[in-house]
Amino acid sequence: MHKDSEHINIEQLIKGDESSFNMVYNQYSEKVYRLAFRVLKNDEQSEEIVQETFIRLWLNRERLDSSGNMWLYLYVIAKRLSLDAYKIICKSSVLSERLLQEIHAIRNTTEEEILANELEQFTENVISKLPKQQQLIFKLSRVEGLSHQEIANQLNISPNTVKNHIVEALKTLKAQLKYSDLIYFIALVYSV
Template identity: 60%
Template sequence: MHEDIGSDDMQRLIMGDQAAFEKIYDLCSEKLFRLAFRFLKDVEQSEEIVQETFINLWVNREKLDSEGNVWLYLYVIGKRLSLNELRNITQSKIHTENLLANFRETVNTTEESVFANEFELLTKKVIGDLPKQQQIIFRLSRFEGFSHREIADQLNISPNTVKNHMGTALKTIKSRLSDCGLLCLFFFFFK
């Protein structure tokens, strides 16, 4: 256990004490950030990992052992989330490259090539503008082919939450691309 976090702090956390949670956050967040940054080499993504890890801690606090090592728990969750994010980034890039390679094989003219590049940039931007959780769920579903149940298990959320995020993400994407007249292409590639 972190030397400044005692079993009484853990017990208070388990009981839902916000001050105990904030103390643990203050003592461990910087160390957790450094762990995430070691994997991701990105400040914003590392900060998001810290936030997701502490959300996980709060949501699962009642399952914790008051005598347990809270830093070990945070370390394991933070490392798992960092590695998942790293894998998601890699898989997303591979899938996008494969999709674009297949799309480019069918392109015959300069005009079509320009259109394909514009579609690629716009689609990346629209997906990139989604809230982080929606981006992750959309990519896991559409790029990696995970079911709602698999995504829910991986992210420690309910399948209903996954379904709601996917519905919201698709509505946002549909709205943004329909404004540009590219909606039919989106559904052709991401149905």
């Protein structure tokens, strides 16, 4: 879908147009599922995350920015829901306790909206300054949701090269964010 048609769909979605919601669901539900499955490794729970993500999108549609990035909105919601589900599953382990503390430290009532807008604008600016190959690989991984192996196959390079490009892109993002409160969010959302 082109960026212009995405804006139109967001505007229509904000107005409560169900066909726009259905288009957004059809376009992104599989990517939301893959994101949830990477965290939860469970079909049923991942499908629940998809449903909850789109319910939240619909219920909060009036707060969307019509010029925003729909995938980024959905990514933030789905990632948060997946991590919340994961911590419930693993609540007795030390690692999940640390994860729980990090999640609570960065939460506030308008976090999804604020972080989505700030993250989108800042990240797009930083990514646009990366070397072209790094930009492409980073976008295929983080925007399109492709695995390292899928990217490697598509670009005819090794999965290690893909990982190295992503690591370098993340280092650049983190360096650019060192004075920003978003560093914790980036570390959580964009962990390799």
